[in-house]
Amino acid sequence: MMNEILKSRSSSLDNYKEFTFSDSSKKDEHQVTIKILEDMFQLPGADYGTYIWPCAPILAQYVWQNKDLVRTQSILEIGAGTGLPGIVAAKCGANVILSDSNTKPLSLDLCRKSAELNGLKNVTVCGITWGEVTPTLTQLPPIDLILASDCFYHSKALKGL
Numbered sequence: 001m002m003n004e005i006l007k008s009r010s011s012s013l014d015n016y017k018e019f020t021f022s023d024s025s026k027k028d029e030h031q032v033t034i035k036i037l038e039d040m041f042q043l044p045g046a047d048y049g050t051y052i053w054p055c056a057p058i059l060a061q062y063v064w065q066n067k068d069l070v071r072t073q074s075i076l077e078i079g080a081g082t083g084l085p086g087i088v089a090a091k092c093g094a095n096v097i098l099s100d101s102n103t104k105p106l107s108l109d110l111c112r113k114s115a116e117l118n119g120l121k122n123v124t125v126c127g128i129t130w131g132e133v134t135p136t137l138t139q140l141p142p143i144d145l146i147l148a149s150d151c152f153y154h155s156k157a158l159k160g161l
């Protein structure tokens with residue numbers, strides 16, 4: 001089960017959405033609440049990757065439902081934007097790398113700040129632009145699982161993937 005609450009604050013980087021994931025079926029109800037920063041207004045920089053797209057909560061819910069499988073995994077999220085699915089995976093115990101394009105520093109910054117906001121030490125953030133072979137890409141540790149939500153949103157984006 002997932003609940004979403006919008007917390008709007010006055011300053012743009014204090015805008016976050018709160019998501020609560022819970023196991024209502026279990027007797028000792030287990031739940032986590034995740035805060036994800038968004039920034040739709042800061043220019044230049046606000047972009048597709050600075051707010052949460054509709055697939056992200058769905059993928060995050062899938063990750064939560066499979067927390068026993070992801071717990072020990074090394075996970076890379078590509079085109080992470082604000083990073084909700086990866087942050088949920090990290091909250092479940094995975095080692096997570098959140099990535100977005102090298103040209104999107106605001107997304108990368110939001111990912112870093114959301115990881116911090118959720119008290120996560122097992123999240124790193126880096127720039128990975130699809131189709132570009134860089135030292136960051138070639139020096140990634142072995143990855144068990146790649147997460148991607150709403151990355152097929154435009155035909156131009158598909159080429160590099």
Ligand SMILES: C[S@@+](CC[C@H](N)C(=O)[O-])C[C@H]1O[C@@H](n2cnc3c(N)ncnc32)[C@H](O)[C@@H]1O
Pocket residue numbers: 048049050051052053054055056078079080081082083100101102104107128129130148149150151153157160
């Ligand atoms: C539609 S948004 C989805 C964001 C996030 N995954 C979500 O579901 O909320 C697409 C994401 O892909 C990223 N992206 C687009 N082209 C990219 C590229 N060539 N390399 C890396 N990331 C890219 C964008 O910066 C953006 O964060």
